[in-house]
Amino acid sequence: MGACCCSEEVPEEAAYVPDLQVRNGSITETQTRLSKLVDPRIVDQLVLEMLTVAASRVDTDEESPVSLVKLHVIADKEEGWIQMVTSMVNVIPLEDPFGPTAISILLDDCPLPSKESVIKVTHLFELSSERATSEDLNVRTERNICVILGCIAEKLVGPNSVAILTEDTLQYLLAFLTNEQEPCIVLFALIALEKFAHTTENKLTIKNRLERNEEHPLLKLEKHNHSENFVWRQVGFCANWALDNLFTIEGRTLSYMLEDMSQINALLNCHDVSEYLQMSANGLEARCDSYSFESVRCTFQVDNGCWYYEATIVTSGVMQIGWATKNSHFLNDEGYGIGDDLYSLSYDGCRRLVWYNAKPVPISQLPAWKPGDILGCLIDLNRKEVVFSLNGLKLYPCKEIFETTRYGFFAAASFMAYQQCIFNFGLEKFKYPPTDRKFSSFNDHGQLTEDQKKVIPRRIYLEQLRCSSVREDSCQLCYDEIASCVLEPCGHRGFCSVCTSQLKDCPLCRADIISIKRQDT
Amino acid sequence: MAALPRRIIKETQRLMQEPVPGISAVPSENNARYFHVIVTGPEDSPFEGGLFKLELFLPEDYPMSAPKVRFITKIYHPNIDRLGRICLDILKDKWSPALQIRTVLLSIQALLSAPNPDDPLANDVAELWKVNESEAIRNAKEWTRRYAMDN
Numbered sequence: 031m032g033a034c035c036c037s038e039e040v041p042e043e044a045a046y047v048p049d050l051q052v053r054n055g056s057i058t059e060t061q062t063r064l065s066k067l068v069d070p071r072i073v074d075q076l077v078l079e080m081l082t083v084a085a086s087r088v089d090t091d092e093e094s095p096v097s098l099v100k101l102h103v104i105a106d107k108e109e110g111w112i113q114m115v116t117s118m119v120n121v122i123p124l125e126d127p128f129g130p131t132a133i134s135i136l137l138d139d140c141p142l143p144s145k146e147s148v149i150k151v152t153h154l155f156e157l158s159s160e161r162a163t164s165e166d167l168n169v170r171t172e173r174n175i176c177v178i179l180g181c182i183a184e185k186l187v188g189p190n191s192v193a194i195l196t197e198d199t200l201q202y203l204l205a206f207l208t209n210e211q212e213p214c215i216v217l218f219a220l221i222a223l224e225k226f227a228h229t230t231e232n233k234l235t236i237k238n239r240l241e242r243n244e245e246h247p248l249l250k251l252e253k254h255n256h257s258e259n260f261v262w263r264q265v266g267f268c269a270n271w272a273l274d275n276l277f278t279i280e281g282r283t284l285s286y287m288l289e290d291m292s293q294i295n296a297l298l299n300c301h302d303v304s305e306y307l308q309m310s311a312n313g314l315e316a317r318c319d320s321y322s323f324e325s326v327r328c329t330f331q332v333d334n335g336c337w338y339y340e341a342t343i344v345t346s347g348v349m350q351i352g353w354a355t356k357n358s359h360f361l362n363d364e365g366y367g368i369g370d371d372l373y374s375l376s377y378d379g380c381r382r383l384v385w386y387n388a389k390p391v392p393i394s395q396l397p398a399w400k401p402g403d404i405l406g407c408l409i410d411l412n413r414k415e416v417v418f419s420l421n422g423l424k425l426y427p428c429k430e431i432f433e434t435t436r437y438g439f440f441a442a443a444s445f446m447a448y449q450q451c452i453f454n455f456g457l458e459k460f461k462y463p464p465t466d467r468k469f470s471s472f473n474d475h476g477q478l479t480e481d482q483k484k485v486i487p488r489r490i491y492l493e494q495l496r497c498s499s500v501r502e503d504s505c506q507l508c509y510d511e512i513a514s515c516v517l518e519p520c521g522h523r524g525f526c527s528v529c530t531s532q533l534k535d536c537p538l539c540r541a542d543i544i545s546i547k548r549q550d551t
Numbered sequence: 552m553a554a555l556p557r558r559i560i561k562e563t564q565r566l567m568q569e570p571v572p573g574i575s576a577v578p579s580e581n582n583a584r585y586f587h588v589i590v591t592g593p594e595d596s597p598f599e600g601g602l603f604k605l606e607l608f609l610p611e612d613y614p615m616s617a618p619k620v621r622f623i624t625k626i627y628h629p630n631i632d633r634l635g636r637i638c639l640d641i642l643k644d645k646w647s648p649a650l651q652i653r654t655v656l657l658s659i660q661a662l663l664s665a666p667n668p669d670d671p672l673a674n675d676v677a678e679l680w681k682v683n684e685s686e687a688i689r690n691a692k693e694w695t696r697r698y699a700m701d702n
Contacts, residue, residue: 142624144697185623305581363608507649508558509561510557532615540647
């Protein structure tokens with residue numbers, strides 16, 4: 031069926047033979063002889079360079095930065111991969127908001143390690159519960175190890191993920207799940223466990239181990255859900271999400287059933303969100319822990335007038351928050367989100383950019399956002415303006431989006447890995463309400479049915495879907511509509527009008543479609 | 552999530568009920584568009600005995616555009632590059648919405664049985680495959696043993 035076709039499209043990997051000459055180093059190896067010979071200082075330096083580059087890189091299509099390419103070549107060999115991981119553990123600083131993301135990028139782009147090399151690394155760092163409970167642990171090192179374990183677990187789903195979750199590694203991660211530990215380590219240990227749990231066997235193992243404790247560690251951690259400390263708050267969010275979605279406890283009521291939604295009339299739409307975004311049970315807080323760009327829209331549609339909402343920044347990394355329409359697509363896998371097409375506009379306070387049509391405009395008058403900051407998003411359809419503000423400091427009005435769109439706007443946001451924020455659609459008093467014009471809030475005007483207010487865990491929703499059945503006379507392409515069209519001249523049938531309208535040639539015989547007839551029933 | 556098309560539900564149900572011999576494709580628990588795939592190396596090919604892990608993702612406009620598929624297990628093959636990207640016409644311009652996940656995976660399995668060094672993605676591999684096929688096959692067997700057999 032399939033033959034090979036594409037000599038022209040993909041860049042030749044062989045062309046990237048990097049030159050590893052480094053000014054003060056002495057290494058002039060080429061790709062072929064590179065193995066255990068790379069000076070660790072050079073690897074450290076490349077990892078740090080990569081961190082700076084990752085921070086400034088805005089175009090997902092642009093060529094990989096040189097440091098990244100060099101690291102790829104080093105990591106192509108088993109020893110090199112271990113070296114790179116060791117470097118990341120040692121040099122990625124705690125305070126850099128890109129740290130964990132940079133680790134994800136590097137590990138994601140490098141060829142996958144064998145389970146032996148992963149286990150070698152865990153031995154190298156002597157992972158164990160003793161290490162996790164030692165008095166003088168280095169917060170940065172342990173945080174980085176947890177981030178790395180999580181990324182590897184995510185990539186090696188399946189039997190390999192089971193093999194690398196050794197007893198020592200499991201105990202190491204579990205030992206961090208306490209209120210007495212540094213919250214940033216707790217957070218990434220929990221995320222690593224969540225990622226190991228993508229493999230069912232691991233999930234059951236972890237679930238059992240968690241339940242073996244006198245008091246379930248996640249039930250304790252979940253209480254930080256509304257913490258004023260933003261790192262603990264993330265721990266609470268993740269623990270709560272894990273309890274609802276992954277490590278469910280028999281007899282525990284799911285959070286969405288307990289949530290008082292009576293005052294909430296607008297929330298993040300749990301049926302209009304990309305796959306890996308995690309939402310709180312009240313639908314007003316969202317988080318992404320996956321290496322993709324996850325997006326969500328609000329339930330409330332804006333067609334006229336002037337509207338305002340606020341987002342509290344929980345993490346200081348890359349999020350693009352603003353306004354979108356239903357024409358904006360969530361291409362999470364390709365790194366496109368809100369602000370990356372003609373129909374959406376967003377502010378990214380980490381890199382300090384306003385995004386429209388995937389083009390960034392740098393903002394110099396505002397500082398980079400930090401946890402606790404309030405992003406204000408105002409849309410004024412009378413004056414055709416969008417105005418962003420950070421802690422009340424306003425940006426110049428953005429107008430371009432109104433050239434393509436006049437109505438049908440939704441509050442919307444996209445999140446990179448490990449990012450989180452809280453939305454206020456008017457349920458709470460606004461911190462920095464606009465003073466120069468009258469505005470409304472979604473919560474004062476929204477109307478939702480009881481069903482629309484339920485933020486059901488995704489696994490339950492998918493389970494319901496999988497049990498649904500399909501009609502026999504439905505379209506052979508989408509199965510959503512009734513088959514009603516005949517393609518002419520080839521005469522193939524069994525397609526609906528929606529699908530047919532998107533076809534140039536027949537899906538069955540590839541004959542050109544000259545006309546479409548209605549099928550006689 | 553954006554409403555899941557029935558097409559995806561239907562294909563998933565069928566993949567579960569009547570799996571393709573030598574291929575396992577399991578949807579991720581939390582993402583119905585993401586499949587964990589394992590392809591068994593075909594008999595009488597240098598990949599025999601190997602278990603190759605792939606990821607398969609159905610984009611938003613599937614089935615109007617092709618699934619995105621990538622090898623995760625390292626493989627020595629002229630039409631698969633270092634990052635696991637696959638050179639297969641039905642994943643590119645020869646895609647048709649009448650093709651399915653199962654047909655795509657069958658084609659990939661067929662590509663393992665019949666490497667095509669004249670239309671390469673991994674140039675160095677293809678070069679060797681052309682000038683010294685027996686050495687290329689030896690390499691492919693060695694990589695299979697090293698990367699695809701340790702489960």
